[in-house]
Amino acid sequence: MSLLSLRGVRKAYGDNVVLDDFGLEVSEGECVVLIGASGSGKSTLLRCINLLEVVDDGVIELAGTDITDPRADADKIRSTIGIVFQSYNLFPHLSVLDNATLAPIRVHGVPRDEARRRALEMLDRVGLRDKADARPDDLSGGQQQRAAIARALVNSPTLMLLDEITSALDPELVGEVLDLLRDLRSEGMTMLICTHEMAFAREIADQVCFLHQGRLLESGPPAQVLDNPSQPRTQEFLRRIRT
Amino acid sequence: MTDWQPSALQLERIAYRQRRARRSTLIAVVSSVVLLVLVAIGIGSTPGWPRVRATFFDPQRAWEALPVVAEGLWLNIRVMLICAVLIVVIGMALAILRTLRGPIFFPLRVFAAAYTDVFRGLPLLLVIFLLGFGVPALRLQGVPNAAVIWGGAALVLTYSSYVAEVFRAGIESVHPSQRAAARSLGLSYRQTLRFVVLPQAVRRVMPPLLNDFVSLQKDSGLIAVLGVIDAIRAAQLETAIDFNFTPYVVAGLLFVALTIPLTRLTDYVARRQGWYGGGGGPV
Numbered sequence: 122m123s124l125l126s127l128r129g130v131r132k133a134y135g136d137n138v139v140l141d142d143f144g145l146e147v148s149e150g151e152c153v154v155l156i157g158a159s160g161s162g163k164s165t166l167l168r169c170i171n172l173l174e175v176v177d178d179g180v181i182e183l184a185g186t187d188i189t190d191p192r193a194d195a196d197k198i199r200s201t202i203g204i205v206f207q208s209y210n211l212f213p214h215l216s217v218l219d220n221a222t223l224a225p226i227r228v229h230g231v232p233r234d235e236a237r238r239r240a241l242e243m244l245d246r247v248g249l250r251d252k253a254d255a256r257p258d259d260l261s262g263g264q265q266q267r268a269a270i271a272r273a274l275v276n277s278p279t280l281m282l283l284d285e286i287t288s289a290l291d292p293e294l295v296g297e298v299l300d301l302l303r304d305l306r307s308e309g310m311t312m313l314i315c316t317h318e319m320a321f322a323r324e325i326a327d328q329v330c331f332l333h334q335g336r337l338l339e340s341g342p343p344a345q346v347l348d349n350p351s352q353p354r355t356q357e358f359l360r361r362i363r364t
Numbered sequence: 365m366t367d368w369q370p371s372a373l374q375l376e377r378i379a380y381r382q383r384r385a386r387r388s389t390l391i392a393v394v395s396s397v398v399l400l401v402l403v404a405i406g407i408g409s410t411p412g413w414p415r416v417r418a419t420f421f422d423p424q425r426a427w428e429a430l431p432v433v434a435e436g437l438w439l440n441i442r443v444m445l446i447c448a449v450l451i452v453v454i455g456m457a458l459a460i461l462r463t464l465r466g467p468i469f470f471p472l473r474v475f476a477a478a479y480t481d482v483f484r485g486l487p488l489l490l491v492i493f494l495l496g497f498g499v500p501a502l503r504l505q506g507v508p509n510a511a512v513i514w515g516g517a518a519l520v521l522t523y524s525s526y527v528a529e530v531f532r533a534g535i536e537s538v539h540p541s542q543r544a545a546a547r548s549l550g551l552s553y554r555q556t557l558r559f560v561v562l563p564q565a566v567r568r569v570m571p572p573l574l575n576d577f578v579s580l581q582k583d584s585g586l587i588a589v590l591g592v593i594d595a596i597r598a599a600q601l602e603t604a605i606d607f608n609f610t611p612y613v614v615a616g617l618l619f620v621a622l623t624i625p626l627t628r629l630t631d632y633v634a635r636r637q638g639w640y641g642g643g644g645g646p647v
C-alpha cells in the first residue's frame with residue numbers, strides 16, 4: 122500500500138491552473154524526485170500535500186487517510202509531515218536549539234528536557250551541535266539549511282518534503298546538505314524531493330517524476346526518465362538543464 | 365589564537381585615526397562655544413531681555429516652585445506608567461483582533477477598525493474634555509468621578525489606537541514564509557501568532573513604540589485641564605501667586621529631563637535593530 126497517494130489533484134490560482142488532474146503514488150521508504158521547469162508546480166504540489174494550500178479538487182491520502190477532507194485535523198496532519206523550504210525559514214528570534222524544540226514542546230507535548238536532549242542529538246547528527254545556541258542569522262547558508270532539516274526531523278515525520286533545498290546555497294555548501302539526504306535515504310525515510318541537481322536525482326531516486334504545466338508527464342526509475350525519456354518535453358527539459 | 369602584533373602600518377593608521385578624532389572633538393567644542401556666545405549676546409542685547417529674564421528665569425522663584433512642581437510631576441509619572449501598561453495590553457489586543465480571519469470574527473474586526481479610526485482621529489484634548497467633564501456629569505452610580513481617572517482613560521483610549529496600528533504594522537511585516545514554516549511544524553494559528561509572529565513583530569516595532577511613550581510622557585501633562593494637580597497645573601498655581609512664569613520653565617525642564625532617558629533608550633534600541641535579520645529568504 123502507498124504511504125502517500127494523490128489522485129486527480131487540482132489547484133488553481135485564479136485562472137492559472139497550477140496542478141491539473143495530478144496523480145502520484147509514493148510507497149513507504151521510497152524516495153521520489155520531482156523535476157520540471159521553474160513554475161511547473163513542484164512547490165505548489167508539496168504545499169498541497171502539507172496542507173499549506175487547499176486543493177481545488179481530488180484526493181490526497183496519507184497512510185490511507187484522506188487529508189484533503191475539510192473535517193480532517195490539519196494541524197495534526199502537518200505535524201506528522203516534515204517540510205524543508207528553499208529559503209530555510211528558520212525563526213530568526215530563536216536560537217538553533219529553540220528552533221528545533223518549539224514544535225516538540227508546543228505541538229507534541231514532549232517535556233522540555235527531553236525535547237532539548239533529542240534536539241541536541243539531532244543537531245549532532247547534522248553536525249551543528251556546537252551551534253545550538255547560535256542565532257540562525259549567524260550561520261552560513263549550508264548550516265542554516267541543515268538546521269532546518271534537523272528542525273523537521275526532530276518530530277519524527279512519516280514523510281519528508283524537500284523543496285529545492287540546495288538552490289540558495291553556494292556550490293561548496295551543496296555537498297554537506299546532500300550528504301545528509303543520502304543518510305536519511307539509507308535509513309528508509311520516505312521522501313519527496315524537488316531538485317535541479319540531476320546527478321543527485323539519478324543517485325538517490327527510486328522514482329523520478331517530470332512535471333510539465335501542472336501535469337505528471339512522465340515517471341519511472343531514474344535510468345528510464347533521465348536517460349531514456351519517452352516524452353519530447355522531458356527530453357527538451359533535460360537538454361536545456363544540461364547545457 | 366595567534367600572537368598577532370599590529371604591524372607598523374596598522375599602528376600608523378591607528379595613530380592617524382586618533383589624531384582625526386581629537387581634531388573633530390576640538391572643532392565641535394569650539395564651534396559650540398562660539399554659537400552659544402553669539403546666541404547669548406543676541407538675546408541678551410534685545411530690549412525686552414531684562415524683563416523676560418525676571419519673569420521666566422528667576423532662580424529664586426525656580427527654587428521655591430521646584431518642590432511643588434516636582435510633586436506634580438510624580439503624579440504625571442504614575443499616570444504615565446499605569447497608562448503605558450494598559451495601552452500596551454489594549455493596543456496589542458486591538459492589533460490581534462484586526463488580523464483575525466474568518467467570518468465569526470467579522471464584528472470584532474469591524475469594532476477594532478472603528479475604534480482605531482475614531483480615536484486616532486479625535487484630538488486628545490477633546491477626548492480628555494469629553495471624558496473628564498462628560499462622564500462625571502452623568503452622575504452614574506458606582507462610577508469614579510476623580511478627574512485623574514478620566515484623564516488617564518482618555519490617554520489610554522487615544523494612545524492604544526496609535527499603539528494598535530504600530531503593532532499591526534509589526535505583525536504584517538513578518539514574512540508569510542515564517543507563518544508557513546510554523547504551520548508546517550503543526551503549530552496552530554494561535555501558537556504561530558504567540559511563538560513566531562508576535563515575538564518578531566514586537567522586536568521590530570520597539571523604536572516606534574518607545575517613541576509613542578516619549579510622546580505619552582509629555583501628553584500626560586494635558587490632564588491638567590481637568591484640574592488635576594500634575595506638574596503643569598502645579599506650575600500654573602504657583603504662577604498665579606505673583607505672575608512670574610518661572611514655574612512653567614521649571615515644569616518644562618523637568619519634563620525634558622524625564623523624557624531624555626527614554627529617548628536615549630529608543631535610539632539605542634533602534635541602533636541595535638540592525639542586528640536582527642529579516643527572517644527567512646536567502647541572503
Ligand SMILES: Nc1ncnc2c1ncn2[C@@H]1O[C@H](COP(=O)(O)OP(=O)(O)O)[C@@H](O)[C@H]1O
Binds near residue numbers: 165
Ligand atoms: N500563492 C500563489 N498565488 C498565485 N500564484 C501562485 C502562488 N504560488 C504559486 N503560484 C503560481 O503557480 C505556478 C507554479 O509555481 P510553483 O509551484 O512555485 O512552481 P515550481 O516550484 O515548480 O517552480 C507559478 O505560475 C506561480 O506563479
Ligand SMILES: [Mg+2]
Binds near residue numbers: 163284
Ligand atoms: Mg518551487
